[in-house]
Structure formats: structure tokens, C-alpha cells
Amino acid sequence: MKVKLKIITVAGVLLLFVGMFASIHIGAKNISAEEIYHAFFQYEDTLNDQLVRNIRLPRMLCGVLTGGMLALTGTMMQGVLRNPIAEPSIMGVTQGATLAVAISSVTFIVGGTYGNFLMSLLGAFISGGLILAFTMCRASNQSVSRILLAGTAMSTFFLSLASVVALLGNRSQELAFWVAGGLRQAGWIQVGILSGVGGIFSIAAIFLSKKINLISLGDEVAIGLGVSPKKVKIHTILYLIPICAVCVATAGNIGFIGLFVPHIIRKWIGNDYRNLMPLSFLYGSVILVFADIAARTISAPYELPVGLFTACIGVPVFLLLVRKEKS
Amino acid sequence: MKHKNKVFTFICIIFLLITVLLALMIGSYQMTPNEVLQTFLGNGSKLQNFTIFQIRLPRTVLAIIVATALGISGSVLQGITRNPLAEPGMIGINAGAALGVVLWISSGTSAYYSALPISTVIFLPLIAMVGSLVSVTFIYFFAYKKGISPVRFILTGVGVNAGISAIISFYQLNMSKGDYNQVLTWTNGSLWGSNWNYILLTAPIIFGLAILILIRSRVLDVLSLGDELATGLGVQVQKEILFFLITASFLAAIATSVAGNIAFIGLLGPKLAEKVLGGNYRTRLPFAAGISAIILVLADTVSRNLFAPIEIPVGIIVSILGVPYFIYLMIKEK
Numbered sequence: 001m002k003v004k005l006k007i008i009t010v011a012g013v014l015l016l017f018v019g020m021f022a023s024i025h026i027g028a029k030n031i032s033a034e035e036i037y038h039a040f041f042q043y044e045d046t047l048n049d050q051l052v053r054n055i056r057l058p059r060m061l062c063g064v065l066t067g068g069m070l071a072l073t074g075t076m077m078q079g080v081l082r083n084p085i086a087e088p089s090i091m092g093v094t095q096g097a098t099l100a101v102a103i104s105s106v107t108f109i110v111g112g113t114y115g116n117f118l119m120s121l122l123g124a125f126i127s128g129g130l131i132l133a134f135t136m137c138r139a140s141n142q143s144v145s146r147i148l149l150a151g152t153a154m155s156t157f158f159l160s161l162a163s164v165v166a167l168l169g170n171r172s173q174e175l176a177f178w179v180a181g182g183l184r185q186a187g188w189i190q191v192g193i194l195s196g197v198g199g200i201f202s203i204a205a206i207f208l209s210k211k212i213n214l215i216s217l218g219d220e221v222a223i224g225l226g227v228s229p230k231k232v233k234i235h236t237i238l239y240l241i242p243i244c245a246v247c248v249a250t251a252g253n254i255g256f257i258g259l260f261v262p263h264i265i266r267k268w269i270g271n272d273y274r275n276l277m278p279l280s281f282l283y284g285s286v287i288l289v290f291a292d293i294a295a296r297t298i299s300a301p302y303e304l305p306v307g308l309f310t311a312c313i314g315v316p317v318f319l320l321l322v323r324k325e326k327s
Numbered sequence: 328m329k330h331k332n333k334v335f336t337f338i339c340i341i342f343l344l345i346t347v348l349l350a351l352m353i354g355s356y357q358m359t360p361n362e363v364l365q366t367f368l369g370n371g372s373k374l375q376n377f378t379i380f381q382i383r384l385p386r387t388v389l390a391i392i393v394a395t396a397l398g399i400s401g402s403v404l405q406g407i408t409r410n411p412l413a414e415p416g417m418i419g420i421n422a423g424a425a426l427g428v429v430l431w432i433s434s435g436t437s438a439y440y441s442a443l444p445i446s447t448v449i450f451l452p453l454i455a456m457v458g459s460l461v462s463v464t465f466i467y468f469f470a471y472k473k474g475i476s477p478v479r480f481i482l483t484g485v486g487v488n489a490g491i492s493a494i495i496s497f498y499q500l501n502m503s504k505g506d507y508n509q510v511l512t513w514t515n516g517s518l519w520g521s522n523w524n525y526i527l528l529t530a531p532i533i534f535g536l537a538i539l540i541l542i543r544s545r546v547l548d549v550l551s552l553g554d555e556l557a558t559g560l561g562v563q564v565q566k567e568i569l570f571f572l573i574t575a576s577f578l579a580a581i582a583t584s585v586a587g588n589i590a591f592i593g594l595l596g597p598k599l600a601e602k603v604l605g606g607n608y609r610t611r612l613p614f615a616a617g618i619s620a621i622i623l624v625l626a627d628t629v630s631r632n633l634f635a636p637i638e639i640p641v642g643i644i645v646s647i648l649g650v651p652y653f654i655y656l657m658i659k660e661k
Contacts, residue, residue: 157650315490
């Protein structure tokens, strides 16, 4: 078991490094390893150096961080809800941020890229708070289908409001870009906020993993072992919301990563959240970095929505999970 | 009980008439109730005749037909899945139709402008219908595992719904603005561009299916008791579930084919009908249809006029109304 764990970790780290390198290397203009080294350590103002430092590097880091955090939030939700299909985009958190972005882009309360970023942060906070507080309080006793339907209903609601706003401002198609998700806007500011806010809460969340282990066994077991399920759930929610918010604010709506990554890892290493959470983070990063490379290159010079690739893996996994679920 | 039903029937009809009258009166050209009446009696001016008979009346009638279909479809789905939150708009049936239309529009056709020969008017709904039937078939086969379990059916549907949304959003990004706005009316549901041809096309099928379901509504009552009891009472559960799934999907598919993906109407109408009447499906189904019709006609009037001259897809209005109620149900029902 120990050996298997090590192999998986090492393989994940290697894959991540390959992905990180490829993400900087590949693009409209391929940049060789030498030049990347040059840009890192002997920075001059050449085009390549700027490309690496100001565009590819922050984008790659955003991919790593959002991918990891999305997978982490999915793992936590599934553990605390004891529900195999919980995930932020299915639960409607991301769509709340979309609404905030729609409002800001039409009304010009706060303009520009940073304005959008701030607004989506705010939107994700509010909607995430609402949804998580609402579902988490009740959800662990509720059936899977009900939670899912609730999530779908919330997403529909937020998206409907967002499309009204966008229609009135004649900006519906711009909104579609947001709904589709992607790392187009990634810059150093986003990296900073992601690693700052998201990083702190992710680490805090990983420290919670031991307790999540107990909760995932059932409320009674947890109480028997001296852990208050309610307290752990509230902590989890408090950590989840800021992580979700920064991810959504950076990358828009990228679905399904939080769903299939933890499941695949769980297949490999079992149900111990102390290992499951860090490894989900790792493999979430790997998946998103590669998906982003695919999104940028497949139909270059156009960019495909990253969410399409994650959905390609996610939907089949989802359907298989449902098939296995006992009714 | 009989008396109560009569009272409610009466109230329902009155409300429907009032909303229809409102829908006919209000618009960019306002009319008084008297003018509407005079127009119906054949005394209207050319302008009034055109407004009523060519624009507002077909639209209102279509709203009623579509709402009937979705209301009954929702009722049936909730009955056979024994899940009060099941709804054709959320389990992939309507999304399949929208996908069909999106694929068709993005394949470079221009056959979606209003003034078109009948053949093309029929063509787009036909594509939508094919789309939703394909998605239902897919959901059915994927959820099939030694028989069809209602819960699995819903969950699979939600998954398929999410997948289809991803595909649609991919196509939407590559569209020109005009195409995009057209697609938006399909994905959100709208009664824009209704005409008598749509009504001629959909009404016979929808009322046919509705009557078929009404005739067999007893079985629906038995099914809602649970599989074991229903089997004990001599119902072939699998066969009946299949029958109702297919008819409910057909109803939703046809409604979607002319009005796009209107979510939540299949939830609101049946739920309210159940709340007011309770009782068996034979009395409940017509009320589900009636209440859905009232809501949809009203919502359509709002969507046309709230931000005139911009029209909001009616599906958006319905879901803004529907979601709070949905959440209320979630909280209340354990």
C-alpha cells in the first residue's frame, strides 16, 4: 500500500512537471527550453522573455492552482456530504459568480478585467455561501438525486438572471465566454490571490482531512469518536467558500474536475482523506494544465473552452457512478 | 369532494380567461377589453384584426398548448419517479432538443427567419423533436440495468443535461451574434415567432397524448404507491413505466420543439395542482395543465412587456418564479 502510494505521488509530480513545462513551451510560438531558462534567470526585454514571464507562466500557474483547488473542493464536499456526486459547478456555486460578472460587465460598476475579477469573487462568495450553507446543513441526510436537482435548479436560476442582465445590455455572447470557462484572463494578480487566499485555505483544509475521514464514516461514528460533525461541516464550508470563489473568479465555470479526479484517486488508494486530498489536488492540477494546453492548441488561433475537455472526461465518469449507485 | 372540484374548475377557467385577455390586450399596441371583444365579434379595424389574429392569439394559444404538454409531462414524471422535484427541463429531455437546434443553426443554415415557407417552419421543430428523442433514448439505455429505476433515470438525466450544456456552450462561442441570440431563445425557451402553423402541428399530437395518459391515469395512481404494491395489484411495473416515460418525453419534446427549453413549468403547475386538490391523477392532471397554462400565459405577457422593446425569453421569467418555490419545496420536504 505504501509503495503504491509513493508511485502514484511520484508519477503525479512527474506528470505535473511535464505539463508545466509543456504549458510554457507550447503555444502560438513554441519557446525552446533554453529560452525559457533565459527568461527565468537572465531576463531581458525580448519578446520571448516577456511572453514567458507575463503570459505563459502566470497562465500555467493559474491552471495548476485552480485545477488542484477544484479537485480539492470536490473531494471535501464528497467526504462531508457522504455523497459521490457533489461538486462546486454541479452545485451552482460557479453560476452565481457568472451572475455577478454579468451585472458588472453591463452596468460598469467596476470595469475592466480586475473589476470582473472582483465582482466574480463577490458573486461566488455570496452564492457559494447561500448554496453551501443551505445544502450542507441538510444535505447529509438527503438523497443524492435531491441534492443534484437542487444544484441544477440553483444553476438554472443564476444563469437565467445572468442572461436577463446580459440580454438587456446586449452582451449575451460575452457572457457565454464566461459560462464556458477558461484561463484567458490569467495574470499575476490572479496567481497572487489564488496562492494567497486559496493556498491558505487549502492548507487549512488539508489539516482537516483527519476529521473528514471520521465524518465520512457517518455522523454516529464521528460522535462516538468524540468529533462533532456539525463543527467539522461548518469548518469545511468556511474553507470551501473562499477556495471556490477564487477559482471561479480566475477561471469561470470549469465543471467536473472536482467530480472525477477524487473518484479516480479513490479507486487507486482507497478512502483515506489524508492521502486523498493532497493527491486529488496534485492530479487536479495535472488534468487542468493538460486540458488547457489542449484548449489552446487544438483549433489555434482560436481557443476552445477548457470546460469542454473536462466535461468529456467528467460526464462519462458521472454516468458510470450513477449506474453503480444503489437506488 | 365533487363540489370542491367543480369550484376549482370554475376558478381555474376564470383565471385562464383573465390571463388570456390580459395577454391579448397588453403589448406595444395597447387595446382595451372592449376593443378585444369587438375584434372577436368581427368589428375590429385592420390593425386590430392583425394584432389579435396574427400575432397575439396564436402566441397565447401556443402558450396554453405548450404549458399543457409540460404540465402533464411533469406530473407524470413526478408520479413514476416518486420524486416531487423531477421535471422535464432538468433531466436532459429539453436540452436534447436545444442541442439539435444548436447543431442545425451552427451548421450554417439560415432557415430560421420568420417569413418562411411552411416546409422550413416545420423543419426546425422536427429537428428539436429528434434531438430530444435521441437524448431520451440515450438516457433510457444508460439508466437501464435489469429494469429501469426511476432514481437512476433522473440522475443519468441530470448528467446528460450537464454534458449537453457543455457542448452547447462550445457551439455558442463560435456563432455570430444573430445566430447566438436565436439559439438563446431555444436554450432558455421563448414563444417568439409563434404562428398558426405551429399550433396546427403540435395541438393534435399533444392533446392525443394527453388523453391517452388521462385514460391510463389509474395506473399512475397505483405506480405512485411503490413498485412492490403496484406489482401486488397486478400492474406490470416495468412496462407501465416505459409507457409513461415515453409519453411524457414525447410531450416535453413536442413542447420544446416549438417553444424551446422552458424549465420549471413542469414543476410549478403539477405541484400547485397537487397542493390544491391532492387526490388521484385523473382529476389532478387537467388541473396541472390548466395551472401551468395560467402561469405560462402570464409569464409570456411579462416577458414581452417588462423591458419592451427587448423581449426576454419566457423560460427565464418562469425559472425566476419557479426556483424560489423549488427551494421552498426542498426545505420543506424531508
